[in-house]
Amino acid sequence: MKRIARGTLALAAASASLVCMIDRPAAQQKELVIGEQCDRTGATQLVGVILCPGIMDYIDLINSKGGVEGYRIRLDEIDHEYKVPPAIEAYERYKAEGAVSIMLYGTPQTQALTQKLNEDKIPGTSPGFGTSAAANGTRYPYVFPIAASYWSQGAAAIKFIKDKLGGNLEGKKIAYLYYDNPAGHEPMVILEDLRKTEKFELKNFAVPPPGVEMGAQVLDITQRFRPDFVISHLFGRSPSVAIKELKRAGYPLSKVVGLVWASAEADVQAAGGWSVAEGYHTIQFAGVGDDYPARHEIAAMYKAQGKEPPKEMQNTVYYNRGLLAAALHVEAVRNAIKARGGEKPSGEDVKKGFEAIHGLTLGGLVPPMELSASDHEGGGWVQIFQAKGGKFVKETSSPAWMPRFGWRFRPAVQWPRRLAR
Amino acid sequence: MAATIGAVIGIPSLRIRGLYLAIATLAGQLIIEWTINHVSWISGGVQASIEVPRPTLFGAQLRTQAQFYVFLLFFAAVAIVATINLARSRIGRAFVAVRDQDIAAEIIGIDIFRYKLLAFAISSFYAGVTGVLYTYYLGIANYEQFQINVSIDYLAMIIIGGLGSVLGSIFGAIFVTLLPIVTRWMLEGLGGLILSPADLANIIPNLRLVIFGALIIIFLALEPEGLSRLWRNIVAYFRVWPFSY
Numbered sequence: 130m131k132r133i134a135r136g137t138l139a140l141a142a143a144s145a146s147l148v149c150m151i152d153r154p155a156a157q158q159k160e161l162v163i164g165e166q167c168d169r170t171g172a173t174q175l176v177g178v179i180l181c182p183g184i185m186d187y188i189d190l191i192n193s194k195g196g197v198e199g200y201r202i203r204l205d206e207i208d209h210e211y212k213v214p215p216a217i218e219a220y221e222r223y224k225a226e227g228a229v230s231i232m233l234y235g236t237p238q239t240q241a242l243t244q245k246l247n248e249d250k251i252p253g254t255s256p257g258f259g260t261s262a263a264a265n266g267t268r269y270p271y272v273f274p275i276a277a278s279y280w281s282q283g284a285a286a287i288k289f290i291k292d293k294l295g296g297n298l299e300g301k302k303i304a305y306l307y308y309d310n311p312a313g314h315e316p317m318v319i320l321e322d323l324r325k326t327e328k329f330e331l332k333n334f335a336v337p338p339p340g341v342e343m344g345a346q347v348l349d350i351t352q353r354f355r356p357d358f359v360i361s362h363l364f365g366r367s368p369s370v371a372i373k374e375l376k377r378a379g380y381p382l383s384k385v386v387g388l389v390w391a392s393a394e395a396d397v398q399a400a401g402g403w404s405v406a407e408g409y410h411t412i413q414f415a416g417v418g419d420d421y422p423a424r425h426e427i428a429a430m431y432k433a434q435g436k437e438p439p440k441e442m443q444n445t446v447y448y449n450r451g452l453l454a455a456a457l458h459v460e461a462v463r464n465a466i467k468a469r470g471g472e473k474p475s476g477e478d479v480k481k482g483f484e485a486i487h488g489l490t491l492g493g494l495v496p497p498m499e500l501s502a503s504d505h506e507g508g509g510w511v512q513i514f515q516a517k518g519g520k521f522v523k524e525t526s527s528p529a530w531m532p533r534f535g536w537r538f539r540p541a542v543q544w545p546r547r548l549a550r
Numbered sequence: 551m552a553a554t555i556g557a558v559i560g561i562p563s564l565r566i567r568g569l570y571l572a573i574a575t576l577a578g579q580l581i582i583e584w585t586i587n588h589v590s591w592i593s594g595g596v597q598a599s600i601e602v603p604r605p606t607l608f609g610a611q612l613r614t615q616a617q618f619y620v621f622l623l624f625f626a627a628v629a630i631v632a633t634i635n636l637a638r639s640r641i642g643r644a645f646v647a648v649r650d651q652d653i654a655a656e657i658i659g660i661d662i663f664r665y666k667l668l669a670f671a672i673s674s675f676y677a678g679v680t681g682v683l684y685t686y687y688l689g690i691a692n693y694e695q696f697q698i699n700v701s702i703d704y705l706a707m708i709i710i711g712g713l714g715s716v717l718g719s720i721f722g723a724i725f726v727t728l729l730p731i732v733t734r735w736m737l738e739g740l741g742g743l744i745l746s747p748a749d750l751a752n753i754i755p756n757l758r759l760v761i762f763g764a765l766i767i768i769f770l771a772l773e774p775e776g777l778s779r780l781w782r783n784i785v786a787y788f789r790v791w792p793f794s795y
Contacts, residue, residue, distance in 0.1 A: 169755045170756060170759055207734075208758075210755070213688050214687075214688070217688065221615060240689075241688045241689050242689075243689075337584075
């Protein structure tokens with residue numbers, strides 16, 4: 130017993146001295162902190178392990194080129210395991226470090242931090258997830274669901290199907306296969322709206338978490354409902370299961386379109402490879418593939434350091450989304466510093482910096498979005514790709530980038546009214 | 551409200567016990583989760599997430615983390631005092647008797663039905679209060695915060711802290727909450743000397759899970775009765791320090 134007690138004491142003393150030793154290195158002059166939340170271990174780690182290196186590489190690239198307007202950017206990544214309390218703890222740390230903007234990660238985390246962001250005047254971005262209604266910048270001043278919210282994705286899917294089916298959806302059947310959680314429910318309002326205006330038949334098929342068992346739903350879709358098109362809104366492991374099951378049921382994958390989190394190379398590989406997924410359509414809010422200047426520069430940066438480019442780069446869908454998120458933050462910070470005439474910007478300045486973003490394309494990697502004080506989504510642009518011959522190929526029947534379709538800023542339907550503040 | 555639902559979930563406890571009971575209550579959790587997610591008049595349905603306003607106390611709104619800390623500490627203190635007192639009361643003694651051997655308890659005149667349901671109701675009451683405070687802290691109420699992994703976390707806290715002791719559950723909660731944060735600090739400080747930031751970001755979260763698991767195993771192997779026993783041992787050691795024997 131004595132030994133244990135002594136051991137515990139020694140351990141406590143050692144850890145205490147360690148914590149003291151690890152004082153962070155003194156901040157260099159002219160440095161800006163950007164907070165980055167990530168999930169490399171939790172429920173959505175399939176995304177996080179690719180997306181977050183993309184963000185880091187882009188910031189490294191910017192710093193290796195001398196930073197932004199003379200400022201070095203320090204990226205502080207904190208892994209929150211897709212849980213809300215660690216996300217809040219991480220946020221408090223960012224605040225203490227004086228972060229000027231924060232890359233959020235995950236819909237519940239975004240919702241939890243929305244109020245705090247407003248109070249502390251720090252802008253946060255939620256690319257491709259989060260609260261769709263936050264596209265309305267006057268109601269949600271410090272949240273940016275940039276690129277494409279779930280509403281825009283759902284609407285874009287309908288638009289794409291409409292074009293595919295000859296420009297008229299009247300009497301057509303569309304199946305909506307979704308992951309049964311709040312994010313899965315999110316596009317429903319917009320689908321329901323469009324169902325009324327476009328007069329198609331819509332049926333929802335829920336996949337309960339964790340989403341690896343959907344044989345019954347797929348049978349129901351393919352044998353009973355027999356839709357003209359399927360919209361698949363799934364996360365994590367489940368997109369690959371959907372591809373596999375639909376294939377097995379003999380449903381043509383060219384009549385399936387996956388929203389943005391059901392659309393990565395990893396999903397196709399997990400489904401059994403490109404030959405299985407041939408024809409599968411995906412919605413993307415960042416460019417897919419290798420042919421973008423930013424990616425070439427990152428590869429060159431690694432070469433210059435005598436290293437191989439990281440293997441994460443091969444999963445272009447998520448990696449490029451990381452580049453997009455990082456590029457937007459860099460651009461916003463740049464705008465903010467310019468507006469302040471070279472002085473160190475505050476969170477409020479960076480928010481205005483975000484709202485001043487336009488014409489940032491990075492050679493086609495980023496959609497041609499125009500953010501403004503009222504439109505925090507920048508137009509809701511997406512691109513459609515199809516799995517073809519071992520990679521995602523840009524769908525030719527639709528324009529290069531599709532803007533938001535069929536919805537303007539909807540009134541505040543997002544919270545039940547009696548419970549809203 | 552929580553107490554009532556807890557009591558309903560607790561009814562199977564009359565017929566089954568041990569591991570089977572645990573599984574039955576987990577099933578109850580899944581039912582509740584599904585109901586909250588799908589019955590729109592409870593949760594608002596479609597986007598099942600409710601924005602919770604900051605609590606107002608005597609006209610002052612709680613904003614900072616420090617204010618929240620004091621606010622929550624008050625509730626924690628009340629809960630701890632209540633629990634310690636409960637354990638010493640007739641009810642608490644009856645709980646202990648039922649736990650140790652329910653047939654014997656029945657023979658000495660304890661109404662098992664009543665006390666089992668009471669146990670469920672009281673613990674659900676605590677959980678309900680905690681849940682409300684938790685949503686205040688988080689700023690939103692969303693069923694995704696109350697899924698099965700939370701139950702497992704709490705179970706881990708109790709086991710690490712030590713079963714059947716109030717002090718143990720406090721230790722367990724502190725341990726499980728702080729461990730990820732402390733390991734992150736240490737790893738960042740130490741790892742920064744050896745690894746590049748990109749590698750570090752990749753390794754920390756995973757290593758943290760490994761360390762977390764390993765520490766739980768070590769603690770349980772070292773002291774199956776949990777942190778509270780360890781604490782008592784340390785106290786006992788220092789009571790006679792430095793002249794022990």
